[in-house]
Amino acid sequence: MDSMSRRTILVATAGVVAAVAAADPAAARPLPPRADRPxxxxxxxxxxxxxxxxxxxxxxxxxxxxxxxxxxxxxxxxxxxxxxxxxxxxxxxxxxxxxxxxxxxxxxxxxxxxxxxxxxxxxxxxxxxxxxxxxxxxxxxxxxxxxxxxxxxxxxxxxxxxxxxxxxxxxxxxxxxxxxxxxxxxxxxxxxxxxxxxxxxxxxxxxxxxxxxxxxxxxDVPDRFTVPASEPGHAGELAVPRYSQEVHKGQYPEYDNGGEAWCSPTSSQMILEYWGRGPTAADLAWVDPSFADPQVCHAARFTYDYQYGGCGNWPFNAAYAATYRDMQGVVTRLGSLTDLETLIAAGIPAITSQSFLKEELTGAGYGTAGHLMTVVGFTDTGDVIANDPASPSNAAVRRVYERREWETIWLRTKRKNAQGKVVSGTGGVCYLYFPLRPSKAQLAALAAVGVR
The missing domain is CATH 2.60.120.200 (Jelly Rolls)
Structure with a gap:
C-alpha cells in the first residue's frame, strides 16, 4: 500500500448543470454516460x-x-x-x-x-x-x-x-x-x-x-458513503502473475521508502506481464542481483514522481505501461462491479484504487488511506478475486474479498477514518492497460466502460 497520505480528492455532489452554449461545435461527442458511471x-x-x-x-x-x-x-x-x-x-x-x-x-x-x-x-x-x-x-x-x-x-x-x-x-x-x-x-x-x-x-x-x-x-461522482449493490455476473479468473510489494521492503528507499509503498508499480508490473510485456535483462542490470523480482524495482524507479515523492501518480503508471511494445494505458473511473466483470470476461484485468479501515475488508489484515490492487476475476458467488500486493509473499498475493465490502470501499467517495473524521474515497478510479490491437471482444468491453 502507499505509505504516504494520498493527495486530497475532492468529490462531487449529485446533479449537473447546463453546458456552455458556445462550446466548440467541432468537439467530439463521447458515449452517453450511464447513471451509475457519471x-x-x-x-x-x-x-x-x-x-x-x-x-x-x-x-x-x-x-x-x-x-x-x-x-x-x-x-x-x-x-x-x-x-x-x-x-x-x-x-x-x-x-x-x-x-x-x-x-x-x-x-x-x-x-x-x-x-x-x-x-x-x-x-x-x-x-x-x-x-x-x-x-x-x-x-x-x-x-x-x-x-x-x-x-x-x-x-x-x-x-x-x-x-x-x-x-x-x-x-x-x-x-x-x-x-x-x-x-x-x-x-x-x-x-x-x-x-x-x-x-x-x-x-x-x-x-x-x-x-x-x-x-x-x-x-461528477456524487458524495456517497455507500453504493447500491450490484448483482453477480461473470465468474472466472485470469492468469495474472502475482507479486508482493512487501518482499521489497527496504529496497531502493530513494523511491518512496522502498517496496512497502510500491502497490501501484507492483500492480502495474503484474498486468504488464499478463500481456507478455516487461523489461529486458539489460534493463534490469542496475538492480541488485540478490533481490527477487527485479522487474518490480524497475517499475518503481520508472513510475516515481519526484514532486509527489512516491510511485502512486496515476497517469505516470499508465504512461509507464505504454512504454512497452504496443501497449496502451489509461486512467478512468468505473461505476460498478458489473463494469469490472465486463472487462474480466473479455480478458482485461484492472488496477483499482481504494481506501479502508482494517475491519471494513474481511481478510485483508490491514487498513490503508490509499492502496492499489489488481482485480483478476470473480468467484461463482460474485466475490472479488484480487492480486493484492500488500501481502507477505508472492504465494499469498491471491485474495478473495467479499463482494459487498469490496464494492463499497472502491466506489464510495466519502468514508470515516480511524479517528472518526470524514475523509475522501476514490470513487471507482482504475487503470486499464491493453494492447494496441485488442480483440473484438476486448474492444467491445472497453467501449462498454467508456474507453476508446
Missing amino acids: VDNRFWTSRKDWSAGAADGVRTVAKPRAGVELARPVGTVAYADPHTGRTTTWEYARWTGPVHRSAVPGTELIASWNARTPRSTWIQVEVEATYSDGVRTPWYVLGRWTSGDDRQDPAAPVIRRTSVDGQKDGRSTVWTDTLSLDDTTTGLRLVSYRLRLTLYRAPGTTLTPTVWRLGAMTS
Whole structure:
C-alpha cells in the first residue's frame, strides 16, 4: 500500500448543470454516460484526431501508430529542474487540442498519455478548462514526463519526471495528477477543456518524443458513503502473475521508502506481464542481483514522481505501461462491479484504487488511506478475486474479498477514518492497460466502460 497520505480528492455532489452554449461545435461527442458511471472519457489517438489540433512545430505521423512528433523547434526555454538544481536549455514544439465539451460537466479531471521519449527528450501535458459560468482556468500543468532518468546517463541532459504543486485559481486546484473543484456544493462545474502538449528535446539534435495517445477523464461522482449493490455476473479468473510489494521492503528507499509503498508499480508490473510485456535483462542490470523480482524495482524507479515523492501518480503508471511494445494505458473511473466483470470476461484485468479501515475488508489484515490492487476475476458467488500486493509473499498475493465490502470501499467517495473524521474515497478510479490491437471482444468491453 502507499505509505504516504494520498493527495486530497475532492468529490462531487449529485446533479449537473447546463453546458456552455458556445462550446466548440467541432468537439467530439463521447458515449452517453450511464447513471451509475457519471464519467466522460475523450482520447486523441488517430491521425484524424491529431490533425484536428493546432500544430506549432509538430508533425502528425501515421506509422506504426498515429501520433505527433517534433518537426521543427518554435523556440527555446531554460528549465530549472527543482529536483536536481540544474538549469538546462531545451528546444520545443507544441500541439494544442480542440475544445472538448464534456458529456459530464465535472468536478474532477485526470489526464492520461502514452508516449515514447528518447534520452534527452521529454513532454509536458497541460489543461485549460472552462467553468459552467464561462470563466476559464489558467493553463494547469498535469505532468512533466520522461520515461528515463538521470541515472541512466548522468552526462545527458534530462529532467526528473514530476507533478507540479501549488497550482490553483481560487476555484480549482491541481492535486498531483487530479484537477479538482475546490467547492462542489455551489453548482459550478468544468464543462469543457482543451489539452496542450509540449515536446522538448536537446538543442541542435533531431531527437523527438512521439505521443500516441492523449486524453482526459472528467467525472461528477456524487458524495456517497455507500453504493447500491450490484448483482453477480461473470465468474472466472485470469492468469495474472502475482507479486508482493512487501518482499521489497527496504529496497531502493530513494523511491518512496522502498517496496512497502510500491502497490501501484507492483500492480502495474503484474498486468504488464499478463500481456507478455516487461523489461529486458539489460534493463534490469542496475538492480541488485540478490533481490527477487527485479522487474518490480524497475517499475518503481520508472513510475516515481519526484514532486509527489512516491510511485502512486496515476497517469505516470499508465504512461509507464505504454512504454512497452504496443501497449496502451489509461486512467478512468468505473461505476460498478458489473463494469469490472465486463472487462474480466473479455480478458482485461484492472488496477483499482481504494481506501479502508482494517475491519471494513474481511481478510485483508490491514487498513490503508490509499492502496492499489489488481482485480483478476470473480468467484461463482460474485466475490472479488484480487492480486493484492500488500501481502507477505508472492504465494499469498491471491485474495478473495467479499463482494459487498469490496464494492463499497472502491466506489464510495466519502468514508470515516480511524479517528472518526470524514475523509475522501476514490470513487471507482482504475487503470486499464491493453494492447494496441485488442480483440473484438476486448474492444467491445472497453467501449462498454467508456474507453476508446
